[in-house]
Amino acid sequence: MPTSFLGSALRGTFFFIFGLWWSVRYPLKYLRRKAGAESQPGHGTHRVEVLEGMVKAFFALAGILVEQFVPTGPHLQLYSPKTHSWVDLAPWHYTTIYLFFLLSGLVDVLSHSPLKLPLGLDRLSLALALLVEGLLFCFHDYGDAVLDHHLHSLLVVAIFAGALCALLEVFLRDHIILETFRTSSFLLQGSWLWQIGFVLSPPWGGPGWDQTDSSNVAFLTMCFCWHYAGILAVLAANSAASRCCNESCQLKFGDIDVELDCGVCLRRGPKGSDGALLPESTLDDK
Incomplete structure (x- = not known):
């Protein structure tokens, strides 16, 4: 599918923002629960979940509008009766992805509303959104663009890893290992989408990397591992900062x-x- 640097960077930023937020939030929640200060989810926790859902839904809705109504977009037209062919399926591809993340955000909000939706439905909706994203990337026709196919195949690894974690969280709620692994998968998606933008559509102009050079495939596979190593370092640093913040708050307020x-x-x-x-x-x- 055609890839622009700006589009890839914006999608990567969405995942990276959520990953960075979770890399601070989940360690703090774990430390509070370990200290016995949060035995049950309080009003503050519910409000955070609702806020996350609203932000997710907002970004997804904005993504749908941008994909459909930019000057070169399909403007909600899927099939052309004149040419008897589909109309530019790439924006529809991303619109479908955003649609399921929009549904996930709405389920997040409704799960913590007076409707009292079943516990775990929010994680199930997130898993479904990630599965749809991975499915669409898996079965897209990349043609002879070998490097493009390889880049998105590596992205699918991060997507399905996050989907598996979210699915397990339906049954294992508030599991810090699963939450951390899901966080790392979102950070990896975000950083790798930025990498895809730099490889296929460099922001400084000019052609992307050579699609036929097998050494590029080997290097980018190694680069994917470097991305994850950097993300693990970010998680460790944010976890350490969260611990220091938690301890400083305890010292400041004592037993209050x-x-x-x-x-x-x-x-x-x-x-x-x-x-x-x-x-x-x-x-x-x-």
């Missing part, structure tokens, strides 16, 4: 947890005893 969404402070008592709620000071107390 600040619950911003409730507007109260919660003083932790001895193990096995309930905490005491300390109301915030009001103007009448002054």
